[in-house]
Amino acid sequence: MAVTIEAEAPEAKKVPVHQPVARIALIGNPNSGKTSLFNQLTGLNQKVGNFPGVTVDKKTGISHLTPQLKAQIIDLPGSYSLYPKSLDERVIIDLLYDPVLKNRPDLVIVTADASNLKRNLLLFTQLADLRIPAVLALNMMDVAETEGVKIDIEALQRDLGVPVIPMNARKGIGIAALKILVSQQLSATEVAFFEVPxxxxxxxxxxxxxxxxxxxxxxxxxxxxxxxxxxxxxxxxxxxxxxxxxxxxxxxxxxxxxxxxxxxxxxxxxxxxxRVEKAKEEEKFSNKLDQILTHRVYGYLIFMGLLFLVFQAVFAWASYPMDLIDEGIAALNGLIQENFSGPLINLLTEGVIAGLGGVLIFIPQIAILFAFIAILEETGYMARVTFMMDKIMRKFGLNGKSVVPLISGVACAVPAVMSARTIENWKDRMITIFVTPLMSCSARIPVYTVLIALVVPEVYYFGFMNLQGIVLMGLYLLGFLSAILSALLLKVLLKARERSYFIMEFPVYRMPRWKNVGLTIFEKSKAFVMEAGKIIVAVSIILWVMASYGPGDSFERAEERAVAEAEVKGLGEEQTDNLIASYQLESSYAGKFGQAIEPAIRPLGYDWKIGIALLTSFAAREVFVGTISTIYSIGEEENVTTIKDKLMSEKDADGNPFFTPARAFSLLIFYAFAMQCISTLAIVRRETKSWTWPLAQLVYMTGLAYVSAFAVFQLMS
Structure with a gap:
């Protein structure tokens, strides 16, 4: 049944056009189409900042209301009323109630779901009684039409005392009328909806x-x-x-x-x-679909299947563009090194460009992961997932929406932490961000592969169960268990005053709006490169300097000593180069640091060489393999077999094999728990708007890794 609209393009109050509206706030219930409207109004003219004093994002953008007028659009967190239940919603009252705030909006656009107007109008009436100039954007008119809802726009406009614009923000219908309307100088409604008793x-x-x-x-x-x-x-x-x-x-x-x-x-x-014309008595399609997708058995199986698809996509699909980025950075470095030389060139290629490559290489994973998340949210399926998982996750201090970050953390903690933004409750979001890096990410795979191959025999049980594969699976399960148990501990320690509520309305199923999906991918990728990238590049430069220079003249003489030893042993050119690199690393500031921390890591079974690997792999866990390749002079790091053979032949001071099962498993456990990733720390800093959380993560995970690795080494020795 078509929706009857008595006033297709309602006019505002008859007032002349004066100054343009400087600041317009978008506010509305969750799932009322507020984000779609924000994207339609601002397009790519968006930026993400934060509200003063709180760890809540503030999305703002510039909208061209008319060819001559522009306005700043502020996207406020979704809320059901002006009585906030979470920290996110409190920014609304700070913004609207402070009488001297310079950034106080001049006009509010309230988005309302036309198919559920009764619930949506509660927030509007509260705003109206504050006497803030407002416009009601009556969104999702297509859904109202499908459900047989007929709205008298002119009568609604008269009763509310504000302009009402019928629209479909997803398809851009009504956007032009809204822009023209808000470009005029509007006044607050004179209608009172509530009298103080x-x-x-x-x-x-x-x-x-x-x-x-x-x-x-x-x-x-x-x-x-x-x-x-x-x-x-x-x-x-x-x-x-x-x-x-x-x-x-x-x-x-x-x-x-x-x-x-x-x-x-x-x-x-x-x-x-x-007026609502009753639809047919037969069940709606979305309800039938919900019976399958939220089924207590099938629902979980379908969700796990989708997660497997996302996981495979992030691994498999991202590998090709990541390889291209890696090859491109290597080619650029090679081109520069072939034509130029000197310390500054080394700094540029091995520090700046290599650090930049460490930033850019994450973009394919971020883009693919958030593409899937955006599609699942746009279709309405993500709301069903959070509903199914909430009861289970809440026992551990998490939220139904924590599932996506935890699972995607198996691929990479960086986009996983970013995906925690979908969790509205501050406490649940902070706990999720804190424990997500405990999930074993893909960067740990090179470490796991080398060390497992070193000490775990390649035997099969029942003809198909590989023992090395079982150990690898055990490390992933260990990461998951440590994450949920840490969340349970943090639930007790983090005594936030706000209670965690789970209120969610199932949106109708619909095709994704590809423009919104594209904007989500662009926004997340840009945020990572511009914010986290600065820190990653800076730390990469610092680590390069520490590994490339040393105190006194020992570093300069390292090459002479290595060449002399190579001549005595009759080593080839490649082996000589590796020996030089090993001697220089030992004499560098990084090497001295490794020797300085050796007393602290000796109880774990490590020596100063492993100490250097721990330091250098702080930039990224996978750097561990490259570092031990250099330290032990074993040539190309990609050759896992060569690495294994060389490590197996490494002897300790007493002439016994150095990499015993006790040492190898101690290292495995250390890397399973340790926060060895600058990228993750940088993105946690950005998401929480504070250094407190990433530093707390670093201390907690390093402590957990140290104690666990110590226990493993002592028990197995």
Whole structure:
């Protein structure tokens, strides 16, 4: 049944065009199409910052309302009401309630799901009573049409006292009308949806006088939320607390009474403007699909199958562009080194460009992972997954939405940490980000491969179960168990005041909007390169300097000693080069550091050479293999067989094999737990907007790795 729209392009109040709207805030319920509208208004003119003082992203963009006028669009976190349940939602009250805030929006666009107008209007009526100029973007008109909902736009506009724009933000329908409307100077509605009760008037009047407010409802919110208003001084908060105690103010009770009163008023409005023609009694297609996709057995199997597909794609599909990037960086370095020479050229090629390559090589994995996540979210399936997994994950202090970061962490922790943004609750998101790096990522595979091949025999059980494969699977399971148990521990230690609620509305199934998918891929890739890349390149340069220079003249004489020893042993050119590199590394600042930390790592069974590998692999875990290749002068690091043979022949001071099962398993356990990845630390810093979390991760995971590796070595020795 088609939706009847009495006013196709409702006009704003008859006011002349004055100054352009400087700041426009987008606000609405989750799944109301707010993100689609933001993308339509801003396109690629977006940037991600953070709200002052909180670890919550602020997406802003520039929209060309008319050829002559531009406006800044602020995308606020999705919320069901102005009474926040999470830290993310609190930024809304900070932005709207602070009377002296310079970035306070001049206009609010409230997005509402036309097919579920009753629930969506609760937030609108609260904003309206704050007397903020607003426009109601009546989104998802196509869904309303499918469900037989008929809306009298003109009557709704009259009853609400604000312009109402019917639209379909996913397809861009109504965007032009919205831009023209908000380019005009609009005023707040004169319609009141809630009157402050008489018993609260004394409290409200005193708050208005204290803070020089001229809005009763705003003063009431000061009473409800004074503890969370960052712009209030401690003295002001104490004054409000004492006032409320003296007046017997009960916030929870008054919020409930207000919500009931608002829904009574909303029902009165909708009774005149909305008509629903009952659809056929037969079950909707989406409900039938939900019975399969959220089934207590089939639902999990389907989800695991999709995860396997995503996992394979991130591994297999990303390998080709990653190889191209790797080869391109190597070719560029080779070209520069062939035509130029000198310390600055070495710094450029081995420090800057190599560090840049370490950033760019992650882009294919990030792009593919977020492409899948965006598609699953756009289709509506991701909401079903979080619903299924929430009950299980909540026992460990996580959230249903924590599943995606944990699973994708098996490929790479960098995009996995970034994908935790879908978790609205601050506490659940922080715990997820904290434990995700414990999942064994693909960068650990080179370390696992060499060490397992070194000490685990290649035998088969039942003709198909390879013992080396079983050990490798055990390391991955160990990572998962350590992640969920660490989350359980953090759940106890992290005593956040906010409770974790799981409120989710299933959106209807629909085809993904490919423009939104593309914008998501672009935004995530750009954020990683521009933010995390700066730190990665800087650390790569520092590590290069430490490995390329040494104190005193020992580093300069290292080559002479290596050449003399090579002549005595009759080594070839390649072996001589490897010996020179090994001597230089031993004499470098990195080598001295390895020797300095040797007393600390000796209880784990390691010597100074492994200490250097631990240091250099801090940039990325897979660097371990390349480092031991240089240290033990074994040539090409890709030749795993050669590495294994050389390590097996390595002797300790007593002439016994150095890499015993105890040492090898100690190293395996250390790398299974240790935070040996600058990229992950950099992205955690960016996602949390603080150094506290990545440093806490570094200390916790290094400590866990040290204690576990110590226990393994001592027990197996």
């Amino acid at each position: 008489a018993n609260l008037r004394p409290t409200v009047e005193q708050i208005k006088e204290r803070f020089s407010l001229n809005n009763d409802y705003l003063a009431l919110h000061y009473a409800h939320q004074y503890k969370h208003l960052r712009f209030l001084s401690e003295e002001d908060k104490v004054w409000v607390a004492q006032l409320l105690e003296a007046q017997g103010f009960r916030s929870t009770t008054e919020q409930a009474n207000e919500t009931i009163a608002r829904y009574v008023r909303i029902n009165e409005v909708l009774l005149d403007v909305v």
